[in-house]
């Protein structure tokens with residue numbers, strides 16, 4: 001997979017080098033290229049924002065640098081990429097979204113700042129590829145950079161070969177629509193807290209039943225919204 005990121009803060013993405021995804025890149029599974037939006041701003045001050053038509057607070061990102069950046073990246077792709085614009089006004093990014101996007105060959109993340117990007121940029125991007133506005137949840141970040149990092153990590157670790165043990169991907173939170181069961185390791189007694197005895201029993205059937213029970217109990221307590229979703233696949 002090839003991922004391009006357009007941002008006014010390219011150095012934000014330097015940490016990708018040192019993470020799990022750095023190794024994915026070294027193995028040729030994932031390439032991330034980060035571009036400075038200001039490289040496509042051609043006035044003396046490399047301006048990327050302006051005041052909003054209709055008035056209001058804050059600044060809006062100008063369409064021209066975005067248009068030039070997306071044109072150049074789409075031309076280089078040689079196929080129609082999927083453009084992802086992080087936005088608190090987007091559709092919710094979930095594990096299912098990450099799975100779907102992990103099969104794409106070209107993703108382009110457009111990181112907005114200020115009060116947003118001129119709306120016409122999304123219409124133009126739609127002439128070059130698929131466009132998705134994606135939100136991480138119901139809270140507001142200052143810009144798309146942190147959200148893009150989170151989405152790249154969620155998507156990248158689902159590319160076959162990126163995570164060493166594929167079984168660890170199957171058993172984790174959200175893959176089966178439930179929260180993950182609790183985990184323990186040695187010692188069996190620690191500061192007066194003990195490991196649930198069933199896990200020391202060697203009875204694999206009882207362990208599997210206990211873990212499923214814990215998943216349901218935690219999900220009911222912490223995320224009842226996951227159980228009431230009629231589209232869930234858990235049969236609960």
Ligand code: 6GU
Pocket residue numbers: 085086087088134135136137138139140141142143144147
């Ligand atoms: Cl994707 N972007 C911004 N700016 N804020 C957010 C978000 C995204 N998701 C939740 N809050």
